[in-house]
Structure formats: structure tokens, C-alpha cells
Amino acid sequence: VDEKLYQRALARHAALTKPPGSLGALEPLGARLAAVLGTLKPRPEGRAVAVFAADHGVAAAGVSAYPQSVTAGMVRNFLAGGAAVNALAAAAGAKLLIVDVGVAADVDDHPALWSRKVARGTRNMLHGPAMTRAELFAACAAGVEAAEHLAARGAVLLAGGEMGIGNTTAAAALTAHLTGAPARAVTGRGSGLDDAGLARKVAVVEQVLERHGEQATEPLEALRRFGGLEIAALTGFYVGAAALRAPVVLDGFIATAAALVAAALAPAVRDYLFAAHRSQEPGHAVQLQHLGLTPLFDLGLRLGEGSGAVLAFGLLEGAAAVLRDMATFEEAGL
Amino acid sequence: VDEKLYQRALARHAALTKPPGSLGALEPLGARLAAVLGTLKPRPEGRAVAVFAADHGVAAAGVSAYPQSVTAGMVRNFLAGGAAVNALAAAAGAKLLIVDVGVAADVDDHPALWSRKVARGTRNMLHGPAMTRAELFAACAAGVEAAEHLAARGAVLLAGGEMGIGNTTAAAALTAHLTGAPARAVTGRGSGLDDAGLARKVAVVEQVLERHGEQATEPLEALRRFGGLEIAALTGFYVGAAALRAPVVLDGFIATAAALVAAALAPAVRDYLFAAHRSQEPGHAVQLQHLGLTPLFDLGLRLGEGSGAVLAFGLLEGAAAVLRDMATFEEAGL
Numbered sequence: 103v104d105e106k107l108y109q110r111a112l113a114r115h116a117a118l119t120k121p122p123g124s125l126g127a128l129e130p131l132g133a134r135l136a137a138v139l140g141t142l143k144p145r146p147e148g149r150a151v152a153v154f155a156a157d158h159g160v161a162a163a164g165v166s167a168y169p170q171s172v173t174a175g176m177v178r179n180f181l182a183g184g185a186a187v188n189a190l191a192a193a194a195g196a197k198l199l200i201v202d203v204g205v206a207a208d209v210d211d212h213p214a215l216w217s218r219k220v221a222r223g224t225r226n227m228l229h230g231p232a233m234t235r236a237e238l239f240a241a242c243a244a245g246v247e248a249a250e251h252l253a254a255r256g257a258v259l260l261a262g263g264e265m266g267i268g269n270t271t272a273a274a275a276l277t278a279h280l281t282g283a284p285a286r287a288v289t290g291r292g293s294g295l296d297d298a299g300l301a302r303k304v305a306v307v308e309q310v311l312e313r314h315g316e317q318a319t320e321p322l323e324a325l326r327r328f329g330g331l332e333i334a335a336l337t338g339f340y341v342g343a344a345a346l347r348a349p350v351v352l353d354g355f356i357a358t359a360a361a362l363v364a365a366a367l368a369p370a371v372r373d374y375l376f377a378a379h380r381s382q383e384p385g386h387a388v389q390l391q392h393l394g395l396t397p398l399f400d401l402g403l404r405l406g407e408g409s410g411a412v413l414a415f416g417l418l419e420g421a422a423a424v425l426r427d428m429a430t431f432e433e434a435g436l
Numbered sequence: 437v438d439e440k441l442y443q444r445a446l447a448r449h450a451a452l453t454k455p456p457g458s459l460g461a462l463e464p465l466g467a468r469l470a471a472v473l474g475t476l477k478p479r480p481e482g483r484a485v486a487v488f489a490a491d492h493g494v495a496a497a498g499v500s501a502y503p504q505s506v507t508a509g510m511v512r513n514f515l516a517g518g519a520a521v522n523a524l525a526a527a528a529g530a531k532l533l534i535v536d537v538g539v540a541a542d543v544d545d546h547p548a549l550w551s552r553k554v555a556r557g558t559r560n561m562l563h564g565p566a567m568t569r570a571e572l573f574a575a576c577a578a579g580v581e582a583a584e585h586l587a588a589r590g591a592v593l594l595a596g597g598e599m600g601i602g603n604t605t606a607a608a609a610l611t612a613h614l615t616g617a618p619a620r621a622v623t624g625r626g627s628g629l630d631d632a633g634l635a636r637k638v639a640v641v642e643q644v645l646e647r648h649g650e651q652a653t654e655p656l657e658a659l660r661r662f663g664g665l666e667i668a669a670l671t672g673f674y675v676g677a678a679a680l681r682a683p684v685v686l687d688g689f690i691a692t693a694a695a696l697v698a699a700a701l702a703p704a705v706r707d708y709l710f711a712a713h714r715s716q717e718p719g720h721a722v723q724l725q726h727l728g729l730t731p732l733f734d735l736g737l738r739l740g741e742g743s744g745a746v747l748a749f750g751l752l753e754g755a756a757a758v759l760r761d762m763a764t765f766e767e768a769g770l
Contacts, residue, residue, distance in 0.1 A: 119513050120520055121501065121627040125743070126716060126736025167455065175770045179453050184763025186454055193757035194750065293455040382460060399733035399751075402460025409459070416528065416750025417733075423527035429518025436509045 103137040103347075103373045111136035117430040125424060127396070128417075131376075132425035135418065138349045138374055139258070143426040146349060149196035149415050150257035151408045152248045152339060153180060153187055156204030156241075156331035157223030158268030159232060160310075165271040165303045167294040170223075173267045174207035180265070180407075181212040187263055187407040194415045196261075199252060203244050204237075204266075204331030216251075218244035220331050227275065227310050231327040233334070238322065241331040245338025246345075253346045259415060261351040261378075262339045262360070263408020264332040267293075270383060273359035274307045275328035277385045279315055280362045281392045288385030290355070290404075321366035329363070336360030341367065344374040351418065353411040354381035354403060358389040365393055378414030379403055437471040437681075437707045445470035451764040459758060461730070462751075465710075466759035469752065472683045472708055473592070477760040480683060483530035483749050484591035485742045486582045486673060487514060487521055490538030490575075490665035491557030492602030493566060494644075499605040499637045501628040504557075507601045508541035514599070514741075515546040521597055521741040528749045531591060535582055537575050538600075538665030550585075552578035554665050561609065561644050565661045567668070572656065575665040579672025580679075587680045593749060595685040595712075596673045596694070597742020598666045601627075604717060607693035608641045609662035611719045613649055614696045615726045622719030624689070624738075655700035663697070670694030675701065678708040685752065687745040688715035688737060692723040699727055712748030713737055 111133035116122045123129065135144040155177045161170045179185045180200045191198040201216040202209050206223040209215065220240040224232035233241070245262075252260060266272075270292035277288045285307040291300055310328060318324035325334055337360040343350035344364075352358050352375055365372045377395035380387055382404040390397060398417050403410045445467035450456045457463065469478040489511045495504045513519045514534045525532040535550040536543050540557040543549065554574040558566035567575070579596075586594060600606075604626035611622045619641040625634055644662060652658035659668055671694040677684035678698075686692050686709055699706045711729035714721055716738040724731060732751050737744045 118520075119510070119518055120739050124627065124737070124739040125520065126738065128735060128737070128747075172770070175768075176453065179763060179768045179770065182763070182768065183761075184453055184768045186452075186459065186758050186762055189757040189761035190754050192761065193753050293458065398735065401462060401732065401751075403458070403462070404460065405454050405458040413462075413751060413754045417735075417747060419527050420524050420747045423523040424520050427517075427523035427526065428520055429513060429516070434509075434513045434516065434518045436506070436513065 104140060108133050108137035111142055111425060114142060115425060118428040119431055119434050119436060128421040128424060132421040135349055135422050136425060138347060144422040145426060146259040146418055146422050148256040148258040149194060150252040151191055151196050151261040151263055151412050152199045152201055152252060153263040153265060153408050154201045154203050154332035154335040155265040157206035158266055158272055158330050159224045159226035160228060160271050161268035162226055163228055163306050165306055166267045166292060168267050170206060170267050173265055174205050174209060176265050177202060177205055177209050181214055185407060186405055186409045190409055190412040194412050196412055196415060197257060199248060201244060201248055203241050203335045224330055227328055232329060233326045238326040238334055241334035242338035245335035246342035249339050249342030249346060253348055260343050260348050261408050261411035262336045262357055263353050264336060264356050264406055266330055266332050269330050269356050271303055271306060272328055272330045272333060273356040274385055275310050276324060276359045277362060277389055278307060278311055279318055279324050279328060280366060281388055283388050285311060288388050290383040290385060321363050325363045333360045337363045340364040340371055344371040349376055350374055351376045351378050351411040351414055353378060353408045354406055355383035355386040356406055358386060361393060362389055376418060379410040438474060442467050442471035445476055445759060448476055449759060452762045453765055453768050453770060462755040462758060466755040469683055469756050470759060472681060478756040479760060480593040480752060480756050482590040482592040483528060484586040485525055485530050485595040485597055485746050486533045486535055486586060487597040487599060487742050488535045488537050488666035488669040489599040491540035492600055492606055492664050493558045493560035494562060494605050495602035496560055497562055497640050499640055500601045500626060502601050504540060504601050507599055508539050508543055510599050511536060511539055511543050515548055519741060520739055520743045524743055524746040528746050530746055530749060533582060533586060535578060537578050537669045558664055561662055566663060567660045572660040572668055575668035576672035579669035580676035583673050583676030583680060587682055594677050594682050595742050595745035596670045596691055597687050598670060598690045598740055600664055600666050603664050603690050605637055605640060606662055606664045606667060607690040608719055609644050610658060610693045611696060611723055612641060612645055613652055613658050613662060614700060615722055617722050619645060622722050624717040624719060655697050659697045667694045671697045674698040674705055678705040683710055684708055685710045685712050685745040685748055687712060687742045688740055689717035689720040690740055692720060695727060696723055710752060713744040
């Protein structure tokens, strides 16, 4: 992004009709939007969220409070308009795209569904890599394509979400591997595990890292071994958004695991990422710190689907609006 | 508010298509909106913010980084559309009402201005009560009237803001008196005092409380002695909103000082108050804790004008939207 424009935006903020700095974190946030969008008067209108869904072989290890069939059930719920992300996207005036990149069950065609099914779920990473190289690249490509599709239809502010039973386990393994944090520090209760379930999940993550962590010597290989098809798609989505120079809002723990991979692949991607919230999953704070991103709020969310990212759209628009629409002291004759 | 409806809303949340509790603070927030609006499907549309402006006699004690003339200047800026609250209200689709309850200078008529000037600023509270009883009641009445005016024109979700050079000093005195916190714990840098200015401001607050704190034996008398005309108007605004059963969003330190008075006068008002953010003024956290309210975000704001409250409108709508529009597992056939 344009560092000079960022500095000019901060300078403009200091001249606006308010005590300098009195809009707190909104000021650098607006300046970042200015730098990303290439204008001192950023207008991040045209909001869209893409939700990528896929299943996980590791679900067979009993790492989730819900059965695998819930992934397909929730995709049908997205298409019927009954999920949280439907309500929040409608409230925020955001377009919603549902992408099947790897749901284990068949999902009927629907105008709101993009069918890019790469496989019927991943392999169980306890026994080896979750994906083949071909699957990995196909899933990443679906994510890039989704970003391009949305941008071509007018989206300026993007967000990614996910659905996939078992995917906090994949995200935990990826996060531990990429940040160096211990498995127990980045493994949480996901959709609602009890103490015994959490202990089992931590053991699974430790076992996976032990078994083939050393072979994951670069980020894409870690993604292939420990990730999921939806996490790979999100990785592609973030890289694609950055290539399009579109600001893209992070959701929670799984989405941010994909951001870790994207930023490790191409550090410049980080400039296009905006943290929305800090989720209740303990590993999310570790990820955000690793990326050097500060969340806008912490409401104890742990749903995924892009829900927290969509909630942040209004705050990002607020940050853009003050920079864009306020008068300077000089303009106001004060 | 209707406690049974609150409990029914929480029960509905537990049945929606998501892990129970996974929307964190949005769940009780949506349930509170349901209880206030008297429906399981709350639709807090029709947003409005009233900004009350007035001057302060205590400004003569050098407690602000800006001269008194800035109050009138900023009112003119509100009317010209150049201030932060203009940009944020437009971004949030909120109607904006500017109310002059006591600006020291003349302000020209304008379609967006409500002229309810009670006095040309308050008296200096260092020497005695800031207001007469007549002034106090007239300012409170202007606030009640503003809430009724906005509600009659379709506003369902209200917020109050303020402008008044010197008003963090008034708010600090009120807050120390009403919460029992020491002056130094609730007195901050306002619009940008340096260390010497802050020390002077703390001394002024201590002196005022020493001089006539004991005579302020009930909340309205404290408001009359230490408050401002815009703080009195905000007090009336909150009481009026609660009487209309309208949810009303708090802004920062000065607005919340008025909420302390309103809640002390009529504890039921508290049920209608929604905390938006925690501001950078140190006394704001003390006030919110005293009221038992948890803010939605902390972005280091310290501007006032209702800016932080308006920023929260989207989060409140998000909380209402999930409760209102999501399907239950039963409805979704999951």
C-alpha cells in the first residue's frame, strides 16, 4: 500500500474539526483504508462476504461437539437464509456468497451457491496430509476466484467466513505450527467441547504436529498437511483480495489461521487485512498478535461464518466516513 | 422492561441455528432490545441522535485546551455538516438534531437547529451552583422534549451527544459526587490538557466538591450545582427515552455523567440505557461500572458529540437482527 498516502491521511486527520487524536483507533484505521483504496476520501461501499464450507477427516477423531452432517445442514441453512451470517449480512447491506469447496455430502444447486467442490472433505490429518497438492491448489484457486467474482460485481469491502465441523482442530494445528505456540495455548472448545473433549482435542493436535510437523517446512505445505479445503480457499481469498487492492476483514480463529498462511506466503497481504474482533477461542489472540493486528472489539463471539467480520463493516465505514466527510478547521473557518 | 420477554428471548437464542452462546455478548444484548421494545423480533430501525450544546462558567478557570468560543463554532460546524457526528450519523443512516440549550454566543437560525437556549452558559461552579432551579428544569425539559420529538418522527433507537467547552470538568465533579470516586480518578485530559492543565483541573474539581458538595444531597441538586445545561438536557433525554420505552445509546464521559443522574433519579431508566464504548477519559469506566453496564468496544475515543454512540448503532442492529431473523434448529429442519 501507499505509505505516503497513509501519512497524508493521518495529517488530514490532525487538521479535522476535533481535538487531534480524539477519534482514537478510528484515525489510523481510516488512514489504512485510504492507503489501501488509494484515496484520501475512502468510500468502502459495496460490501460482500464469502463463506467457504468444507468437511474435515479429523472429525472422525471426535474433536467436535457436533457430527459432520452439520456442515451440509448449515450450508442448506445459509442457502435458506436462516443462519447468523444471513441476518448480519442483510443488516449490514452485504452481498453473501456461499462456496462449497469440500462438503462431504451433496448440496442441491441454488442461485446463492457456488459449487467448487474439490473433494468430499479432507483426509484425517492424524494419518497423513489432509490434502493432496492438487486439492490444495484447487481450493486456493476457488478462493482467489471468489474474491475476483465479488470485486467484479462491485464489492469494495470484502470479508471471508467458513463452516466446517472439525475446523478449529485444523486451525489449531496450523496456528501452533506457524506461530510456534504450544498446542494447548491455541486449542479451544470450538463449538462447545467439555473438559474431556478439549483434552482429547489438544492430544490430537499434539499428535498431528508430532507425526508430520517437521515435514511442513513451508507455509503451503503446512496448509496442505493440517488445513482444510475451506481454510485453503480463505487463504486464496485473502491473497486474491490483496492482489485486487481490496480491504478484507478477518473473522475469527479459523479465518485468521488462513490469514497466517497468506501473510507467510506473501507478507504484503497483511496490509490489506483488517481485524474485526477477538474471538473467544484462545488461539485467536495469538494469531492476531503474530500478524500485528489489533481487533476493533471483543464480544466473546465464537461462531465463525464470517459473522464477526460482517459486524465490523459499520465501524470500518465509520472510520472512512470521518476521514472522507469531515471538514478541516480551515474549511470550517474555525 | 419485561423480564419474562428477556428470558424468552434468551431461550430463543439457545434454540437458534448456532452453538448456544456462540454469539457472546450479542445474545443478552439482543434480548435486552427485545425486552425494551416489547417483542421477540426487535427491529430498532429509525435511528436518531440529538446533540445538546451549552457553555460552562467554569471554563474561565482554564480547565480546557480550547477557548469557550469553540462551542458556538462547533455548533455552526454541526449545522454546516462538517463535524464527526455529521459524518458518522450519515454513515449510520441516523437523523441528527442539534439543540442549543445554552451556548454563550448567538447561533443563527437553521433548519437543523433546535433553539432552546436556557441561558448564555452556566455560572462558574467554583463560586456557587452552576444553574438556578429554573434553568435546571428548563434544560431537563428540553431534553425530554427532544426525545419526544424524535420518537414522534419515527425514531426507535436514540442516542445523545454533547458539545460544550469545559464540560469534562462538570462531568468529573458530578461523577465524583455521585459515585464517591476521588476527583483525580475521574478527571482526565478532556480535549487535550497537558500535565499542568490536568493538575489544575483536578484541583478545580476538588475545590468545587469541597466548597458545596455537602449541599448537594440529592441527584438533581448535584446536577444543578456541578452540571451543565447540556448535561441537564441529556438527563431529561434519557428519562424521556425511558418513558417512551425507547432504547437509548450512551456516548462517552459527559453523556454518561447525565446517565448517572438519570439512573439516580429513576433507577428504571437504567434498563433503557445501552453502553456503546469505553472512552479514553478515565472516569468513563468508573461511571459504566457504577451503572452496571458493559461497553461494546473501546477504540480510545474521546470526542463526544455522540460519535461513539452512533458508531454502535450497527452492532445493536446486528444483535437485533440475529434474534429476529435467524431460524431455530427446528425451523431449519436440522
